[in-house]
Amino acid sequence: MNHTALETVGLTRSFGGLIAVNNIHLNVEAGSVFGFLGPNGAGKTTTIRMMLGLIKPDRGRVMLFGEDLSSHRISILGQVGALVETPSLYNHLTGFENLEVTRRLLGCSKENITNALGIVKLTDAAHRLVREYSLGMRQRLGLALALLNRPEILILDEPTNGLDPAGIREMRALIKQLPGQSGITVFLSSHLLSEVEQMASHVGIIHQGRMLFQGSLAELHAHQHERLVLGVDRPSVAAEVLTKQGWHVHQEENNRLAVDAHGQKDAASVNALLVREGLEVYYLSQQQPTLEETFFKMTDESVAGGKP
Amino acid sequence: MKQLFAALSSESLKLKRTLALWMVFIAPFIVILLQFFILFDRAKFFAGRDVWEVLMYGVTSIWAIFMLPLFITLETALLSGLEHSGQSWKHLFAQPIPRWSVYAAKLLTVMGMILVSTLVLVLGEIGAGKLLSVLRPELRFHESPNLTMMARMATMVYLASWILLAFHTWVSMRWKSFALAAGVGVAGTFFAVFASGARIGKFYPWLFPVNAVSTSPERMKLAILLGIIGGAIIAVAGCWNVVRRDVE
Numbered sequence: 224m225n226h227t228a229l230e231t232v233g234l235t236r237s238f239g240g241l242i243a244v245n246n247i248h249l250n251v252e253a254g255s256v257f258g259f260l261g262p263n264g265a266g267k268t269t270t271i272r273m274m275l276g277l278i279k280p281d282r283g284r285v286m287l288f289g290e291d292l293s294s295h296r297i298s299i300l301g302q303v304g305a306l307v308e309t310p311s312l313y314n315h316l317t318g319f320e321n322l323e324v325t326r327r328l329l330g331c332s333k334e335n336i337t338n339a340l341g342i343v344k345l346t347d348a349a350h351r352l353v354r355e356y357s358l359g360m361r362q363r364l365g366l367a368l369a370l371l372n373r374p375e376i377l378i379l380d381e382p383t384n385g386l387d388p389a390g391i392r393e394m395r396a397l398i399k400q401l402p403g404q405s406g407i408t409v410f411l412s413s414h415l416l417s418e419v420e421q422m423a424s425h426v427g428i429i430h431q432g433r434m435l436f437q438g439s440l441a442e443l444h445a446h447q448h449e450r451l452v453l454g455v456d457r458p459s460v461a462a463e464v465l466t467k468q469g470w471h472v473h474q475e476e477n478n479r480l481a482v483d484a485h486g487q488k489d490a491a492s493v494n495a496l497l498v499r500e501g502l503e504v505y506y507l508s509q510q511q512p513t514l515e516e517t518f519f520k521m522t523d524e525s526v527a528g529g530k531p
Numbered sequence: 532m533k534q535l536f537a538a539l540s541s542e543s544l545k546l547k548r549t550l551a552l553w554m555v556f557i558a559p560f561i562v563i564l565l566q567f568f569i570l571f572d573r574a575k576f577f578a579g580r581d582v583w584e585v586l587m588y589g590v591t592s593i594w595a596i597f598m599l600p601l602f603i604t605l606e607t608a609l610l611s612g613l614e615h616s617g618q619s620w621k622h623l624f625a626q627p628i629p630r631w632s633v634y635a636a637k638l639l640t641v642m643g644m645i646l647v648s649t650l651v652l653v654l655g656e657i658g659a660g661k662l663l664s665v666l667r668p669e670l671r672f673h674e675s676p677n678l679t680m681m682a683r684m685a686t687m688v689y690l691a692s693w694i695l696l697a698f699h700t701w702v703s704m705r706w707k708s709f710a711l712a713a714g715v716g717v718a719g720t721f722f723a724v725f726a727s728g729a730r731i732g733k734f735y736p737w738l739f740p741v742n743a744v745s746t747s748p749e750r751m752k753l754a755i756l757l758g759i760i761g762g763a764i765i766a767v768a769g770c771w772n773v774v775r776r777d778v779e
Contacts, residue, residue, distance in 0.1 A: 272621070272778070275621075276624075276625070277621055277624055277625060277777065277778040278777040278778065279777070296627075297628065297629065298627070299627075300625060300627040301627035305622075307621050307622075307625070308618075311617055311618050311619035311621060312617050312619075313545060313613060313617050313619070314616075314617065315547070315548045315549060316544070316545070316547060320547065323544060324541050324544050325622070325626070328537055328623075328626050328628055329537075329627070330533075368622065
């Protein structure tokens with residue numbers, strides 16, 4: 224049995240002279256929630272559009288359930304539900320009618336509309352015109368459209384964009400319940416690390432069209448480097464002493480120093496060295512950087528030309 | 532074929548509560564109303580003439596040279612505008628149906644709408660004549676109209692307009708701008724007024740509908756032939772162009 228729901232192989236696409244997506248290899252396990260993370264303009268939407276066959280890659284291919292999208296477009300898209308950026312809705316129709324428009328295209332049962340409305344909790348508002356819907360309701364209706372054909376894989380591009388905190392919470396709760404409830408694989412793009420952290424089991428980080436990291440959330444955590452934050456009476460002297468001994472030191476605000484050091488032994492060594500040099504150490508604490516810091520570190524390294 | 536019918540069924544639902552649907556009835560009604568008042572107001576001038584023919588030629592001329600080309604421009608722009616404004620192309624083209632069926636359904640829907648308008652126009656002519664027979668008995672509308680002639684003229688105008696239907700469907704789907712789609716249609720119709728007297732006028736697409744009821748058999752046949760063949764070519768080329776493009 225193939226456990227890969229979605230795979231991209233060397234996916235590349237340029238617009239004019241600009242490479243928007245550069246040799247992307249993605250591997251999304253069936254039943255996972257994959258968070259596709261990157262700042263605005265990183266290439267997330269372009270990648271998603273290629274996954275849906277909306278734009279053609281210059282190089283590479285998209286494989287869904289082991290089949291190539293370019294040669295099995297219709298059968299593959301029959302198993303995919305998607306919400307790309309803002310939902311595609313007809314404001315002059317009701318929520319129900321919007322779903323009916325797509326149901327007629329898909330040829331599925333009317334029961335699917337009832338189910339989809341139930342999942343996104345829009346049953347009561349189904350017969351109101353969409354132009355009267357709030358942003359959150361519109362987004363949920365967009366999700367219902369994506370779920371209408373009972374897809375195997377759901378592709379969501381920035382699904383909480385523009386929503387208020389309550390809308391974001393609702394949407395997150397809906398998405399989180401999907402894999403457990405119906406075994407759907409969710410591929411979700413976002414520029415918010417906290418969002419991906421809350422919803423995803425696996426993460427891919429893209430920046431300037433290149434993949435910087437791909438793996439489970441636990442692997443991403445393991446990627447984080449501990450550091451030792453310390454306060455001393457003469458920070459610049461301390462930095463010089465530590466650097467001479469081969470430590471990587473970063474000067475921070477409020478005369479604090481941060482040293483790339485791991486574990487208690489390193490902390491003890493740093494302390495001993497500084498005390499031996501006659502410096503007064505006020506405090507030492509080991510800190511785990513947040514995922515956000517890790518993300519920015521990765522993207523900064525990428526900008527500087529370093530490898531992740 | 533099944534997928535095309537599914538796409539057509541989906542398109543028909545989108546028309547609910549739209550101006551585009553109302554216009555199917557309003558556009559021919561305006562032309563009928565105009566010709567009705569001309570005959571009503573100048574009954575003495577038209578008395579003694581074949582008033583059914585006056586009504587028929589009057590309605591068909593206004594419809595073919597002016598209203599129909601602008602109406603096609605408006606309907607195609609409104610129908611595509613539903614997708615542009617709702618950012619729905621990406622949703623439609625990501626569905627498990629052939630891409631060509633999305634384009635074909637749009638074109639066939641607007642062709643169907645114009646056909647219904649043509650039917651409304653013919654029925655309106657009959658209705659206007661019947662009403663005038665009561666309000667202006669001196670016009671002798673009580674005689675039976677030549678229904679075959681009426682239907683034939685309407686059909687010829689409709690067939691000759693296929694080239695405009697195909698062209699405007701492509702323009703409105705290809706470009707997001709309503710102003711561009713409307714501008715092309717208005718410019719095309721505007722120049723038709725000047726081209727009508729020129730020899731080259733028989734090859735000017737915006738004149739095909741009116742040429743289809745020309746007294747010159749050569750001009751008439753050419754208009755219908757080029758309208759249908761040109762329409763088919765543009766429909767295929769337009770579909771090929773749109774379905775191969777990146778979807779915004």
